[in-house]
Amino acid sequence: MASSPTSLWHTLLHLRGNPRACVWTEPMWGLSMALVLPYLSVFMLVLGLEDAQIGLLATVGMVSQVAFGLAGGIITDRMGRRLTTALFDVIAYVIPCLIWAVAQDFWAFLAASLLNGALQVTQNAWDCLLVEDAERDQITGIYSLVRVASDFSALFAPIAAFMVARFGLEPAVRVLFVNAAVVMLAKAVLLYAYSTETRRGRMRMAETRSVSLWRLFAGYGDAVRLLARSHGSLLALAIATLVAAVTLVNGTFWQVLVSRHLLVPDPVLPFFPMVRSLLSVLFLFTLIRRLTSGHDLKYATLWGFGVYLAGQLLLVAIPTSAGGADLRTYALLGVCLLLDAFGVGMLFMLSESLVAFHVDEAERSRVMALQRTAIMLAAAPFGWISGWLSGIDRTYPFWLTAALLLIGLVTTVFWWAGPHAEPTAENGAAGGA
Numbered sequence: 001m002a003s004s005p006t007s008l009w010h011t012l013l014h015l016r017g018n019p020r021a022c023v024w025t026e027p028m029w030g031l032s033m034a035l036v037l038p039y040l041s042v043f044m045l046v047l048g049l050e051d052a053q054i055g056l057l058a059t060v061g062m063v064s065q066v067a068f069g070l071a072g073g074i075i076t077d078r079m080g081r082r083l084t085t086a087l088f089d090v091i092a093y094v095i096p097c098l099i100w101a102v103a104q105d106f107w108a109f110l111a112a113s114l115l116n117g118a119l120q121v122t123q124n125a126w127d128c129l130l131v132e133d134a135e136r137d138q139i140t141g142i143y144s145l146v147r148v149a150s151d152f153s154a155l156f157a158p159i160a161a162f163m164v165a166r167f168g169l170e171p172a173v174r175v176l177f178v179n180a181a182v183v184m185l186a187k188a189v190l191l192y193a194y195s196t197e198t199r200r201g202r203m204r205m206a207e208t209r210s211v212s213l214w215r216l217f218a219g220y221g222d223a224v225r226l227l228a229r230s231h232g233s234l235l236a237l238a239i240a241t242l243v244a245a246v247t248l249v250n251g252t253f254w255q256v257l258v259s260r261h262l263l264v265p266d267p268v269l270p271f272f273p274m275v276r277s278l279l280s281v282l283f284l285f286t287l288i289r290r291l292t293s294g295h296d297l298k299y300a301t302l303w304g305f306g307v308y309l310a311g312q313l314l315l316v317a318i319p320t321s322a323g324g325a326d327l328r329t330y331a332l333l334g335v336c337l338l339l340d341a342f343g344v345g346m347l348f349m350l351s352e353s354l355v356a357f358h359v360d361e362a363e364r365s366r367v368m369a370l371q372r373t374a375i376m377l378a379a380a381p382f383g384w385i386s387g388w389l390s391g392i393d394r395t396y397p398f399w400l401t402a403a404l405l406l407i408g409l410v411t412t413v414f415w416w417a418g419p420h421a422e423p424t425a426e427n428g429a430a431g432g433a
Contacts, residue, residue, distance in 0.1 A: 019142055021195040022130040025187050026149035032183035033093065034150075035160045036176035038270045040100070041256050043173045044109060051256070051394075053106055055387010057113050058252045062380035064117025069373035072124040077204040081129040082197045088122035089188035091115060094181045101177035120372055132198040147348055148281050157274035165267035224370065235415055237371055239301065242408040243347045245379040246308070246401045249386045250340075253397045257315070258333070261394040263324040272337060279341035288346050301350055301412045308343020309405040311336050316395040316402070343405075 015023055044054050076084045096112040103109055130142065163172035197205070258264045258272065291300045318332045382400070389396035 015142075018129050018133050018195045018198060019131070021191055022126065023142065023145050023149060025191045025194075026146055027152065028183055028187040028190075029150060030152065030156045032097075032180040032187070034273070035156055035270070036097075036173060036180050037251075038157070038255055038273050039160065039164070039169065039173050039176070039266075041252055042259050042266065042269065043169065045256065045260070046170055047104065049106055049109070051253075051390040052384075052387045054252060054256070055384050055390065057106075057109055058248055058383025058387065059380050060110060060383075061113040061117055062248065062376050062383055064114045065120040065376040066117075066373055066380060068118045069120035069124070069376055070370075072121040072372065073370065074208075075121055076125040076128060076201075077208045080197045080205050081125045081132070081201040082192060082195050084125035085122050085129055085195075086188045086192040088118050088125065089184060089191075092118035092122050093184040094188070097177045097181035097184065101174045101181070120376065124372060128201065129195060129198060132200045143349060144284055147284060147345065150277070152277070152281060155274065155278070157270035160270045161267045164270075169266050235412075237374060238411055238415075239347065239350065239408065240371070241375045241378045242404050242411075244375045245382045246312075246404050247344075248379055248382055249397050249401050252383060253386055253390050253394070254315075256390065257394045257398065262318060262320060262329055262333070264329070264333075265325075272333065275334070276337045276341045276344070279338055280345035283342045283345045284349070287342065288349065291346070298412070300346060302409065304343050304346030304350060305405050305409040305412060307339050308347065309402055309409065311339030311343060312398050312402040312405060314339065316398045 041054055044057075049057075075088075079087070092115065096116040099108055099112040099115070103112065130146070160172070160176060163176065166172070167175075255269050255272070259266065259269060288300075291303055314332065315336045318329060318336075321329060382404075386397035386400060389400060
């Protein structure tokens with residue numbers, strides 16, 4: 001069940017232990033990666049990469065995530081949630097940021113993308129660290145707080161805009177990547193210092209210490225069977241996969257379309273994710289809270305897909321102006337951000353919460369790793385496909401995302417109309433299918 005603004009503040013102020021450490025260090029993302037990621041695709045274009053190469057890098061990154069994701073559950077169980085999170089934060093973020101900071105060609109970006117795929121290991125471990133010692137009735141509130149922390153990080157976007165306007169895009173982005181490496185290293189150290197290994201983590205470390213890697217990989221068969229038996233998990237997996245594919249395309253080509261198709265100046269680019277994020281926070285505290293306040297999440301899911309679909313269709317309908325972006329362009333982009341913010345906020349909260357609700361507690365690490373691997377494997381081709389489409393017409397990737405969101409809308413309607421158990425907050429909290 002979604003949390004009210006009052007209960008979110010209560011949850012934030014009364015968090016203890018690992019949930020507190022995870023939530024309270026999350027805003028550091030805004031002082032690091034959030035400052036520079038809006039520029040990554042445009043930075044590649046400036047250095048001479050083509051749309052198809054950028055799309056290929058997105059797919060390579062997803063394939064790398066698949067490989068790391070499959071191993072993530074085993075690594076997390078063997079090393080523990082706390083150490084895995086710290087070590088793979090360095091591998092997935094700190095080292096790639098340093099490579100991006102000095103990159104000159106496709107091959108450097110390829111190396112960084114391969115290492116950045118390790119984020120699936122740290123994400124898996126971090127999720128376990130976040131929720132395993134939390135009360136189950138706090139889970140949606142905790143994920144809402146994580147989303148709020150991520151969205152509020154966009155408030156730092158003017159720093160990047162000032163640097164790009166003052167020094168130019170390429171030198172500014174290189175400095176921002178160095179800053180991201182330093183801040184992410186500090187985040188990893190602080191989270192490690194103020195967290196402890198979870199109860200389930202200590203048990204899994206003891207259980208897997210003398211077990212061979214082959215037997216641990218073979219254990220994924222049990223995880224597959226657990227997923228197959230849970231109708232709620234299958235729907236959660238489908239929703240998360242569609243959200244991941246749409247997020248991949250938007251994260252890679254939204255700024256490219258705005259910059260190169262609608263001719264919005266580079267210094268303005270980071271303000272778009274800032275506005276989207278702040279609107280998402282507003283919706284989380286208002287409309288999204290109301291739409292998810294009951295146990296039936298059917299209509300919340302339909303609203304998420306439907307509104308997000310409207311935003312993507314409007315984006316491709318914005319007319320171009322030979323003289324550059326004008327007032328009409330910015331006004332229509334503002335409406336797109338409004339619709340996207342609601343859709344992203346709703347679907348993020350639902351996909352993460354539904355996955356967490358339907359995971360068997362005893363096998364959380366392996367099941368979540370398997371789910372993430374399946375999601376990344378299914379979403380991976382859309383990076384290359386969208387790059388190929390963008391090379392033809394920069395609006396085409398967003399016709400693709402519109403089609404994916406329509407599939408999500410139709411899937412949700414037919415799923416709830418069928419004989420399957422509804423993946424409600426109530427059933428999920430009880431561990432039901």
